[in-house]
Amino acid sequence: MRLIITRSGLESAQLAAEAIRTALVQKPDMTLGLATGSTPIPVYQALVDAYQQGRADFSRIHAVNLDEYVGLSPDHPQSYRRYMEENLFRPVGIRPEQVVIPRGDLEPEGELVRLNQFTAAHPIDLQLLSVGVNGHIGFNEPESVFYDKYHLVSLAQQTRISNARFFSSMEEVPTQAITMGVGDIMRAGKIVFLATGQEKLPAMQAILEPGPVTPACQGTVLKLHRDCDIYLDQELAGQITPAPEVEVIRVGAAKEVLL
Numbered sequence: 001m002r003l004i005i006t007r008s009g010l011e012s013a014q015l016a017a018e019a020i021r022t023a024l025v026q027k028p029d030m031t032l033g034l035a036t037g038s039t040p041i042p043v044y045q046a047l048v049d050a051y052q053q054g055r056a057d058f059s060r061i062h063a064v065n066l067d068e069y070v071g072l073s074p075d076h077p078q079s080y081r082r083y084m085e086e087n088l089f090r091p092v093g094i095r096p097e098q099v100v101i102p103r104g105d106l107e108p109e110g111e112l113v114r115l116n117q118f119t120a121a122h123p124i125d126l127q128l129l130s131v132g133v134n135g136h137i138g139f140n141e142p143e144s145v146f147y148d149k150y151h152l153v154s155l156a157q158q159t160r161i162s163n164a165r166f167f168s169s170m171e172e173v174p175t176q177a178i179t180m181g182v183g184d185i186m187r188a189g190k191i192v193f194l195a196t197g198q199e200k201l202p203a204m205q206a207i208l209e210p211g212p213v214t215p216a217c218q219g220t221v222l223k224l225h226r227d228c229d230i231y232l233d234q235e236l237a238g239q240i241t242p243a244p245e246v247e248v249i250r251v252g253a254a255k256e257v258l259l
């Protein structure tokens with residue numbers, strides 16, 4: 001696990017986008033695992049900029065998403081499909097046939113078969129990831145076990161409260177989701193992870209500081225990933241004492257020393 005300490009959330013997003021762009025240049029037909037929520041938005045903006053400047057070509061990738069709310073159709077304003085279309089797919093020319101996102105409006109059992117067939121045939125090369133206040137990755141909520149593959153989950157009340165900001169009332173926030181399992185996330189060749197905001201501190205401490213790998217904080221499983229880069233701004237990182245096995249890189253440190 002590497003902790004890359006940046007000077008701002010924006011710098012974290014730009015570096016994460018550059019890591020994705022580099023992987024794309026190396027493997028233009030990669031399977032790219034994607035996330036939604038507030039955190040990745042500046043990453044997608046940086047990728048759209050790179051596309052517009054002719055520095056990124058998404059025409060041959062498969063794009064697979066972590067999760068989707070059960071009950072929302074793909075064109076619902078708060079569906080993750082719609083979010084992806086607006087923030088990345090349309091602006092960079094990713095076509096519907098390249099995309100695999102759970103359908104929240106279809107019968108979940110059939111969806112799970114479709115999704116798990118896809119990930120079995122297309123291992124994820126790089127997974128973009130963030131974390132929930134309660135340590136969830138994807139919608140793998142605090143539990144007594146880790147799940148391997150895509151599955152149906154009941155959303156934690158904490159998650160529904162956090163995400164209520166996107167809906168007009170708490171009642172509208174879905175109670176269930178389909179999420180990729182922790183096993184699929186762990187099988188990704190590389191993980192590019194970022195978090196911002198004080199409310200993510202306890203989860204990031206559990207992930208980066210010495211302590212157990214526990215399904216009570218699902219993100220702690222990343223301690224075992226062989227190639228996981230975590231981008232945190234210095235404000236958040238300054239409150240964390242990473243475990244000795246975490247390699248720490250401080251962006252701009254060499255320059256600061258020279259000055």
Ligand code: F6R
Binds near residue numbers: 034035131133
């Ligand atoms: C999104 C996802 C979630 C979010 C997490 C943080 O696809 O799987 O795990 O990454 O809830 O969301 P934000 O970035 O909105 O704080």
